[in-house]
Amino acid sequence: MPEKSASNLVAEPKSPSKIRSPKRPAGTLYRGNEGMWSWVLHRITGVAIYFFLLVHILDTALVRVSPEAYNQVIETYKTPVMGLGEIALVAAIAFHAFNGLRIILIDFWAFGAKHQRAMFWVVIGLWLILLAGFIPRQLMHVFGG
Amino acid sequence: MSTAVADKKPAAAEVIPTFNVTLRIRRFDPEVDEEPRWEDFDLEVFATDRVLDALHKIKWEVDGSLTFRRSCAHGICGSDAMRINSRNRLACKTLIKDLDITKPITVEAIKGLPLEKDLIVDMEPFFDSFKEVNPFLMAGPVKGGKERKQSPVERARFDDTTKCILCAACTSSCPVFWTDGQYFGPAAIVNAHRFIFDSRDEGAGVRLDILNDKEGVWRCRTTFNCTDACPRGIQVTQAIAEVKQAIIKGHA
Ligand code: HEM
Ligand code: SF4
Ligand code: FES
Numbered sequence: 001m002p003e004k005s006a007s008n009l010v011a012e013p014k015s016p017s018k019i020r021s022p023k024r025p026a027g028t029l030y031r032g033n034e035g036m037w038s039w040v041l042h043r044i045t046g047v048a049i050y051f052f053l054l055v056h057i058l059d060t061a062l063v064r065v066s067p068e069a070y071n072q073v074i075e076t077y078k079t080p081v082m083g084l085g086e087i088a089l090v091a092a093i094a095f096h097a098f099n100g101l102r103i104i105l106i107d108f109w110a111f112g113a114k115h116q117r118a119m120f121w122v123v124i125g126l127w128l129i130l131l132a133g134f135i136p137r138q139l140m141h142v143f144g145g
Numbered sequence: 146m147s148t149a150v151a152d153k154k155p156a157a158a159e160v161i162p163t164f165n166v167t168l169r170i171r172r173f174d175p176e177v178d179e180e181p182r183w184e185d186f187d188l189e190v191f192a193t194d195r196v197l198d199a200l201h202k203i204k205w206e207v208d209g210s211l212t213f214r215r216s217c218a219h220g221i222c223g224s225d226a227m228r229i230n231s232r233n234r235l236a237c238k239t240l241i242k243d244l245d246i247t248k249p250i251t252v253e254a255i256k257g258l259p260l261e262k263d264l265i266v267d268m269e270p271f272f273d274s275f276k277e278v279n280p281f282l283m284a285g286p287v288k289g290g291k292e293r294k295q296s297p298v299e300r301a302r303f304d305d306t307t308k309c310i311l312c313a314a315c316t317s318s319c320p321v322f323w324t325d326g327q328y329f330g331p332a333a334i335v336n337a338h339r340f341i342f343d344s345r346d347e348g349a350g351v352r353l354d355i356l357n358d359k360e361g362v363w364r365c366r367t368t369f370n371c372t373d374a375c376p377r378g379i380q381v382t383q384a385i386a387e388v389k390q391a392i393i394k395g396h397a
Contacts, residue, residue: 020185027171027181027253030318031231035369035382039320106367106386113383116369 034120042099045092052089083142087135094130098123162192166241168199169249170211172263181260185249190241196229196252197236200264213264220376223312227264228253233314233374255317257326271313274329278337278355283348299344306339306384308377315371315381321364328364329356331371331381338384341397349397357392365389 030036063070076082102119105112112119166188173181186203197215204211216222218237225236229252230244236252244250258266287293309332316322316330337356341349356362362385371381391397 027256028228028231028251030228030256030320030370032318032320032368032370033373035367035373036320039366039368103367106382107389108386110383110386113380113386116367116382 034117038099038102038120038123041095042103045096048092049089049096080142083138087131087138090134090138091127091131095123095127098126163189164192164242164246165189166199166246167249168196168203169251170203170263171251171253172211173254173260174210175262183251192242194241195237196234196239196241196244196250197225199241200236200252212262221310223310226255226312226314226317226376228255233318233370235312235314235376238376255313257317257319257323258313266317268313270326271316271330271332272311274316274333275311275336277329278333278352279348280336280340282340282343282346283351284345285347293345295344302344303339303342305379306335306342308379309335309339310377311336312376314374314376315379318370318374320368320370321366325360325364327360329358329361331365331385334362334365334385334388335379335381338388341388341391349391353388353392353395353397356388362389362392 059070059073062073099120102112102116102123105119106116168186168188170184170186171181172178172184186207188199188202188207190199190202197218200211200213200215204213213227213236214224215237216224220235220238223235226233227236228234229236229239230250233255241250252264254260254264254266258268258271261267284293311332313332315335316332319328319331322328322330334356337352340346341352365382365385367382367386369382372379372383375381
């Protein structure tokens with residue numbers, strides 16, 4: 001009996017056979033963890049906030065050019081679409097701000113680099129709490145009349 | 146006594162289980178292909194096999210043209226970093242049974258360095274950055290010609306970064322390095338850290354100057370891909386943060 005097992009032990013598995021060529025020329029997407037995705041979000045929100053601020057500075061500057069035109073622009077901000085857009089803006093700024101604090105702690109505090117993963121989930125938690133407080137009020141404001 | 150031995154038959158006599166897997170490898174032959182192409186290989190492997198064993202099986206039994214680097218096969222030479230299931234790892238330290246074997250296992254060359262053939266990239270840019278940080282002891286003669294003393298605490302300060310095997314898993318996992326090949330990259334900073342915080346070394350200022358550059362430590366965006374990828378478990382992002390702080394303070 002032991003002899004038989006021993007011979008099984010050295011027996012090689014069958015040689016591989018089939019070769020196929022699936023189509024997909026590009027490489028795969030790198031599977032990073034919390035750190036990588038938080039950075040992707042940080043950059044997207046950072047750039048988005050930048051463009052919002054650019055537009056916002058221009059529309060505010062308009063008041064010096066023509067107060068009537070300024071009022072017209074501000075009037076369009078009161079539509080429901082803009083109200084929902086404000087939710088997206090607050091969500092982006094809140095994530096960027098909380099995660100920005102996380103990055104500062106990582107760079108300047110040894111504890112931060114060790115516990116960045118936990119700190120990411122704290123960021124998400126704080127972000128959800130903030131949105132839970134803001135979104136219902138904002139929706140009432142936009143649709144409640 | 147003899148019966149007791151007979152009862153406890155050694156488990157080693159049992160057959161090592163085998164299972165079937167598909168390896169999906171990104172091939173590239175510069176003499177034939179314009180673009181890399183994917184190729185599937187179905188094989189039966191042992192539960193004790195690593196991805197490197199599967200690559201050997203393909204090279205030795207199916208397609209001898211499959212090209213990859215390996216030397217020690219035991220996680221110490223740093224030759225076989227590759228992207229396995231979309232993450233950088235050493236093929237010789239990755240057990241196939243630990244991967245999801247219900248789907249094809251993807252194997253690609255590391256990202257961000259010029260692809261030469263199949264799983265081989267040109268490592269020169271990587272080693273150039275390494276050389277630029279002066280990865281050697283910089284110190285004048287010792288007074289009295291005796292040895293350079295170091296306490297266990299002083300040695301422990303840079304212990305983590307002495308473990309690097311220069312496999313490039315960290316540098317080629319960095320999104321900043323993918324888009325900006327000029328960036329020194331985590332591995333070069335890890336190896337600078339190893340000397341910057343060595344109490345016997347006198348070149349910290351020089352190295353901090355080199356890394357206080359547009360393409361130096363300030364490129365780091367703390368994505369932690371490097372820390373997650375390092376097969377030696379080095380806390381790479383933390384080492385980079387320590388070098389950033391040393392630059393701000395002006396000394397190690
Ligand atoms: C609310 C307070 C804010 C905090 C605490 C904050 C924090 C940070 C930090 C720490 C970084 C560095 C990220 C890194 O090293 O990877 C950063 C990047 C950035 N921030 Fe902010 N920020 C804030 C507001 C803003 C605003 C208002 C804008 C837009 C005008 C903005 C746009 C950006 C951009 C574009 C980046 C670059 C992202 C990257 O390189 O990946 N941030 N922010
Ligand atoms: S720090 Fe780790 S991942 Fe980077 S080259 Fe050294 S051993 Fe490889
Ligand atoms: S072959 Fe030497 S590290 Fe994998």
